[in-house]
Each structure stands twice: as C-alpha cells, then as structure tokens.
Amino acid sequence: MSAGMDLAATIVLNGLTLAALYFIVASGFSLIFGLMRVVNMAHGAMYLVAGYVGYAVFEPLYDRDVWYAWYVGVAAGVAFAAVFGAFVQVVLLGWMQGQELRQALVTIGLSIIVADQLLAIYGGTPRQFFAPDAIFGSTQVPGVGGYPTFRLVQIGIALAVGIGLWLLLNRTKLGMMIRAGVDDRQMLGACGVNVPLVGVAVFALGSALAGLGGVVGATAQPLAMGADGRFLLISLVVVIVGGMGSVTGTALGAVLIGLAEQIGQALFPTYSVILTFVIMVAVLALRPQGILGRA
Amino acid sequence: MTIQITRRAALLGGAGLAAGGLAMPAIAQNAPIRLGGLTTLEGPFATGGQDAYRCVQMELERINNTIGGRRIEFIRESSNAQADVALARARKLIEQDNVDIILGPLSGAEGIALRDYSRTLTGKSIVNGSSGASDTTLRNPSPNFFRFSTDGTQWMAGLGRHIHGLGIREVAITAGDYAFPYAQVFGFNLEFCRLGGKVTQYWAPLGTTDFTSQIAQINRSNAGAVIVVHGGTDGLAFMTQYAQAGGSKPLVGGSIMADQTMLSARGPHRRVMMGMLSGGPIADIIDDPTWTDFVARYRRRWANEGGFASPSIHGVNYVTNLYGILAGLRAVNGDLSGNQAAFQRAMAAAELTAPTGASVKLDHNRQAISDIFLNRIEERGGNAVVVAFDRARAVNQTLGMPEAQFLQLGSPSRDNAGCVA
Numbered sequence: 001m002s003a004g005m006d007l008a009a010t011i012v013l014n015g016l017t018l019a020a021l022y023f024i025v026a027s028g029f030s031l032i033f034g035l036m037r038v039v040n041m042a043h044g045a046m047y048l049v050a051g052y053v054g055y056a057v058f059e060p061l062y063d064r065d066v067w068y069a070w071y072v073g074v075a076a077g078v079a080f081a082a083v084f085g086a087f088v089q090v091v092l093l094g095w096m097q098g099q100e101l102r103q104a105l106v107t108i109g110l111s112i113i114v115a116d117q118l119l120a121i122y123g124g125t126p127r128q129f130f131a132p133d134a135i136f137g138s139t140q141v142p143g144v145g146g147y148p149t150f151r152l153v154q155i156g157i158a159l160a161v162g163i164g165l166w167l168l169l170n171r172t173k174l175g176m177m178i179r180a181g182v183d184d185r186q187m188l189g190a191c192g193v194n195v196p197l198v199g200v201a202v203f204a205l206g207s208a209l210a211g212l213g214g215v216v217g218a219t220a221q222p223l224a225m226g227a228d229g230r231f232l233l234i235s236l237v238v239v240i241v242g243g244m245g246s247v248t249g250t251a252l253g254a255v256l257i258g259l260a261e262q263i264g265q266a267l268f269p270t271y272s273v274i275l276t277f278v279i280m281v282a283v284l285a286l287r288p289q290g291i292l293g294r295a
Numbered sequence: 296m297t298i299q300i301t302r303r304a305a306l307l308g309g310a311g312l313a314a315g316g317l318a319m320p321a322i323a324q325n326a327p328i329r330l331g332g333l334t335t336l337e338g339p340f341a342t343g344g345q346d347a348y349r350c351v352q353m354e355l356e357r358i359n360n361t362i363g364g365r366r367i368e369f370i371r372e373s374s375n376a377q378a379d380v381a382l383a384r385a386r387k388l389i390e391q392d393n394v395d396i397i398l399g400p401l402s403g404a405e406g407i408a409l410r411d412y413s414r415t416l417t418g419k420s421i422v423n424g425s426s427g428a429s430d431t432t433l434r435n436p437s438p439n440f441f442r443f444s445t446d447g448t449q450w451m452a453g454l455g456r457h458i459h460g461l462g463i464r465e466v467a468i469t470a471g472d473y474a475f476p477y478a479q480v481f482g483f484n485l486e487f488c489r490l491g492g493k494v495t496q497y498w499a500p501l502g503t504t505d506f507t508s509q510i511a512q513i514n515r516s517n518a519g520a521v522i523v524v525h526g527g528t529d530g531l532a533f534m535t536q537y538a539q540a541g542g543s544k545p546l547v548g549g550s551i552m553a554d555q556t557m558l559s560a561r562g563p564h565r566r567v568m569m570g571m572l573s574g575g576p577i578a579d580i581i582d583d584p585t586w587t588d589f590v591a592r593y594r595r596r597w598a599n600e601g602g603f604a605s606p607s608i609h610g611v612n613y614v615t616n617l618y619g620i621l622a623g624l625r626a627v628n629g630d631l632s633g634n635q636a637a638f639q640r641a642m643a644a645a646e647l648t649a650p651t652g653a654s655v656k657l658d659h660n661r662q663a664i665s666d667i668f669l670n671r672i673e674e675r676g677g678n679a680v681v682v683a684f685d686r687a688r689a690v691n692q693t694l695g696m697p698e699a700q701f702l703q704l705g706s707p708s709r710d711n712a713g714c715v716a
Contacts, residue, residue: 010511018505123601124341126528128562138541148539221504224528225341266508269498270472
C-alpha cells in the first residue's frame with residue numbers, strides 16, 4: 001500500500017476515533033435537549049468536573065499501581081457527573097421548566113462557577129489519565145500500521161453507548177416514557193407518569209454521558225481548563241448538524257465533524273476550524289432541523 | 296506603635312484638609328504605586344501564568360512591597376492568552392483600577408495588542424511579562440512599551456547551528472499558528488536554512504489538542520529530527536500523542552517545551568522528552584550563583600504552596616521585567632510625576648541581572664539584549680531537568696544581523712518563516 005493511502009487511512013481513522021469521543025459527549029446533550037427542551041450550557045462543565053473528580057480518585061490508586069485504577073476513575077467521574085446532573089435538575093432547573101432563556105442563562109452561570117471552582121481546587125496543571133496497559137499501547141491496524149489502542153477502544157465505548165441508548169429508548173419502559181415526553185409532555189403527565197422524575201433521570205443520564213466523555217477524553221488528550229467550552233461547542237455543533245434529540249443523528253453529526261476536523265488539520269491546518277462551521281452553516285441553510293432531525 | 300502611626304496619619308490627614316490643594320502633591324507622592332499584573336490564569340498557559348504570579352509575589356515580598364519610600368500595590372488580572380481578552384483586561388487595569396504600570400502579558404499576540412494599546416496612553420507604562428513575539432518591539436515599537444525579557448527569535452539563538460552540527464540536514468517543524476511560534480521558528484530557520492538545512496513546517500492553531508494526523512505525517516517523512524514549538528496543553532498533547540504513536544525521531548523543543556510546566560505533568564511524554572535539546576532564556580540547572588540563589592528562594596517560598604521543582608520560564612521572564620520596573624523606580628526614587636518621563640528614561644537606561652544571572656540591557660527599541668542558553672533535558676535523581684550546556688552572551692533581537700538587513704527579511708509569519716538560504 002502506498003504511503004499516501006496509508007496516511008489517508010490513518011487520518012480517516014483519527015477522524016472516526018475523535019468522532020467516537022464527540023458522540024459520547026454530544027449524545028448526552030442531545031438526550032437532555034430531546035426530552036427537556038433545555039439547552040444545557042453546563043454540559044461542558046459536566047465533562048470537566050467528571051474529568052477532575054475522576055482524576056482525583058484515579059491518581060492515588062495509580063500511584064499504588066493497582067490495575068483497576070482507571071476503571072475506578074471512570075466510575076467515579078461518571079457517578080459524580082450523574083449525581084451532579086440530577087442535583088442541577090432538581091434544585092435549579094426543575095422549577096423553571098419551559099422558561100428556555102432562563103434555563104440557558106442559569107446553566108451558563110453554573111458552568112462559569114464550576115470552572116472557576118475547579119481552577120481554584122485543582123490549579124491549572126493539565127491532567128491526563130493513563131489507561132490500563134491492556135488498552136494503552138499500540139495495535140496493528142491493517143492499512144494503517146501501529147495505532148494507539150486506546151483510540152480504538154474509544155470507538156468501542158461509543159458503539160456501546162450508542163447501542164445502549166438505542167435499546168434504552170426503544171426497548172424499555174423508561175425509554176417509552178422519554179419518547180412520549182418528547183412528543184407531548186402534558187399528555188404523558190395526564191397518563192399518570194411522574195414527568196419531573198423522568199426529567200431527573202434523563203438529566204442524570206445525559207450528565208453521566210458527559211462525564212464518561214470527560215474521563216475517556218482526558219485519557220486520549222490532556223484535560224485542562226477550557227475543555228468545558230470546547231466540548232460544549234462541539235456538542236452544539238454535532239447536534240445541530242445531526243438533528244436535536246436523535247441518537248443516530250448525533251452519531252452522524254459526530255462522524256462528520258470528527259472527520260472534517262482531522263482532514264482539515266492534515267490538508268489546511270490553519271483553516272480546519274472553518275470546515276466544521278461550514279458544515280454547520282450548510283446544514284442550517286438547507287435543512288435547519290438537522291440531517292436526521294424531525295421537522 | 297499602632298497608636299502612634301494612627302495619630303500621625305490623623306495629623307497628616309488633618310494637615311491635608313487644612314492645607315487643601317497645597318498638600319496634594321505630597322500625599323500623591325506617598326500614595327502607593329499601583330502596579331497591575333496581567334497574566335494568563337485561564338486557558339492553555341494557566342500553569343505558566345500561575346507561576347509568573349508566584350515569582351512576582353516572591354520578589355515583591357523580598358523588598359517588602361516598598362521602593363523609594365513608596366508602597367507597591369500589586370493588582371492581579373488574568374486573561375486567557377487571547378489578544379482581545381488581554382486588551383480588555385489591560386483597559387480595565389488602566390481605566391478602573393487606575394494602575395500606573397502594567398506588568399504583562401504572557402503570550403505573543405497579547406503582547407502586540409498591548410504594545411498598540413500602550414501607544415494610546417499618556418503617563419502610563421506597559422512592561423512586558425513573558426510574551427515573546429519579535430514584532431512587539433522590533434517593528435513599529437511604542438515608546439510606552441518596555442521588554443526586559445528576550446523574544447522568541449532570540450531564544451533560538453545557536454540552536455539551528457547546533458542541530459546542523461549534529462549532522463541533521465532535514466527537520467520537521469510542528470508549531471502553533473500564532474505570533475510567538477512564528478518568532479521561534481524564524482529564529483531556528485534563520486540559522487538552520489542558512490547552513491543548507493531543509494525544513495517542512497506543520498502549523499496548528501493554539502488550543503489544538505489532537506495532533507494525531509500531523510504526527511502520522513511527520514513519522515512518515517524523511518525528517519531527521521522534529522522541532523516542537525508548542526507550549527502548555529498543546530505541547531503536552533503533542534508529546535503524549537507522539538509517544539503513544541511510537542514516534543522515535545530525536546526531538547528538539549521550542550523554549551516553552553523544555554520547561555517545568557511540561558516536565559512536572561505526569562505521563563508518557565516524559566520518556567520521549569529525555570535528551571531533548573532546546574534553546575531559551577532559562578534552564579533548571581545553570582551554573583551561576585545568582586540563579587542558584589533564586590531557585591533556592593523559590594523552593595523555600597513555594598515548595599508547600601504548589602510551586603514547581605524549579606521556577607518556570609514565565610516566572611523568570613516576569614521577574615526579569617519586574618526587575619526592570621524596580622530599577623527604574625529606584626533610579627527616580629519612586630517618583631512617577633511628569634507623565635512618567637523620568638521613570639521611562641531610567642528604565643530605558645537600566646542595566647540589570649536577570650534571575651538566571653544573565654545581564655540585561657535595552658536596545659533603542661526598549662528590547663532586551665541578553666544571554667541565551669542551549670539546553671538538554673537530563674535525568675537527575677529520578678527527575679527530568681533542563682540543564683544548560685552552553686550560553687550565548689548578549690544576543691540581540693536580530694541575532695547579530697544588521698537591523699536593516701534583518702527587517703528586510705520581513706515580519707515572521709506562517710508564510711515567512713525565515714528559511715532563506
């Protein structure tokens with residue numbers, strides 16, 4: 001295989017692995033928006049907080065060289081984000097249901113407070129998780145050569161998240177309630193379903209996904225201040241392109257944005273950011289509800 | 296004692312009231328000098344910014360926050376390494392906090408923005424923090440902007456020649472796509488290309504954390520070494536991903552790569568960074584008593600409060616510039632009257648010794664002429680440290696080239712990276 005093909009294959013694979021991370025984070029964002037109609041501007045903060053909390057749990061274990069350090073870090077980060085998300089919904093957002101602007105502003109404020117608190121507690125030093133040896137080295141990929149194993153694992157995690165979400169939404173009672181809630185909240189409430197409680201569950205789940213993204217992302221690239229804004233923006237772009245509230249749409253959006261970013265970086269690094277937004281503008285102009293969004 | 300001071304203050308206040316406008320100059324003279332600090336406590340250089348304030352605080356404590364009988368009040372502001380944010384915060388320092396002098400900023404493009412802003416001010420001075428874009432002082436300099444630290448081009452003095460001397464004829468340069476790396480790449484290329492070396496440049500915007508595609512290209516190229524001119528989280532991301540991708544080419548670092556901000560972070564990047572060469576205004580280990588003393592004081596002061604094993608490049612640059620301010624203030628005995636004219640003249644004429652032991656004086660653009668170190672990362676006592684193995688004295692902003700000729704090469708940029716044979 002020629003060097004050019006080789007490189008092209010690597011870049012496509014990079015795009016897909018990046019897309020996997022974007023999907024994990026954005027699916028939570030999309031889920032929350034789909035049911036709650038809340039544009040959760042604190043979604044990036046969930047990513048950040050899970051990364052730091054997970055790291056605080058991970059580091060002492062890693063120092064003691066125990067093999068499960070990373071897994072515990074993941075669990076801690078995800079659990080913390082889920083509890084934090086549920087807390088936000090119960091204490092802050094629940095009683096202003098339907099006031100979209102107010103909720104957006106509250107979540108923006110929250111994300112600023114969270115980021116500053118994290119800076120005060122953990123300082124500005126970048127952190128990075130080290131995955132267990134089994135998934136840390138490099139793997140031979142046909143047509144690409146040695147490739148970081150963890151980035152392949154990222155695809156696996158994203159697939160698991162995607163399939164899990166699909167099963168949850170389409171095969172469980174909770175999923176049925178969520179889908180019904182997306183269509184008509186009031187009717188769902190009239191049927192005797194405790195809609196606010198479903199809301200808390202959805203918020204916790206969405207935040208947990210941001211948290212999972214936080215730990216997985218902080219294993220693939222350094223975690224530092226500013227990651228919250230970056231991943232919030234990416235989540236927004238991904239769901240706008242893919243279509244709000246649709247799991248497959250989010251996956252498609254993530255793949256498009258991930259590939260665009262990596263191909264852009266290889267071909268015209270300085271302007272690669274523009275490519276992402278060109279895609280977004282094109283989608284908004286031609287299909288405002290997103291590629292797979294419902295009108 | 297407390298009562299006495301209070302009484303004296305009360306008397307002074309009374310006298311001031313009685314004398315009205317007549318007593319005003321005396322009071323102004325005893326009012327604190329307001330020094331505004333501007334660094335990056337947010338964004339990719341947050342760690343470096345934090346260390347800058349550590350070092351500045353330490354040196355101010357050392358003189359008991361007093362100079363020429365006047366107290367120095369230090370007001371801290373923060374930006375995120377973006378020029379517009381730095382400008383807004385600088386305006387806030389001048390207009391709302393009413394500072395006399397700004398010490399900052401940290402990053403390249405911010406420096407150019409503040410240079411331009413300083414030109415609009417009267418009776419205020421901006422003294423650089425750690426920003427190192429060459430154009431900040433080389434082209435269109437502002438009379439109110441002073442830089443006692445060296446710029447990114449100067450920091451590469453001797454490195455291109457050294458790499459060529461090792462028999463390496465082709466290198467890949469990966470660099471941030473903004474003012475400071477332009478200056479660094481320019482400085483490296485100037486020497487390396489002149490000797491016949493060949494370079495391929497890979498630019499990435501500041502804030503890039505996924506370099507895998509770039510690394511794939513570099514690993515497949517014929518380059519004999521990789522010159523990495525990133526910093527902060529970007530640099531850490533590059534190094535980590537380079538290690539993960541099994542990169543094996545020798546690495547040469549820009550000046551903010553071989554630094555404790557990078558070496559103190561944990562991870563596989565430490566392995567690939569061992570033996571890395573770099574050039575810059577500091578090293579962890581410099582054979583100079585002034586530096587040994589500074590490092591010892593830094594460790595005593597900050598060891599238990601989150602300090603690094605050794606002061607960072609940003610900390611040292613901020614302190615060098617602080618020394619410039621203090622030298623000026625000492626010369627005029629803390630008197631900033633006359634729109635700071637005497638103070639600014641004193642700063643321009645100041646000659647001082649940086650914490651590294653390097654001697655510093657300013658050229659006609661108020662830009663430092665100082666010493667540059669050639670460094671190697673070595674393992675000492677289980678820790679990675681940057682060791683200076685050579686020192687170029689009195690490096691000026693044009694790397695010894697006549698200024699007119701240097702200016703003709705054009706301003707460093709992505710498309711004008713100094714590679715002229």
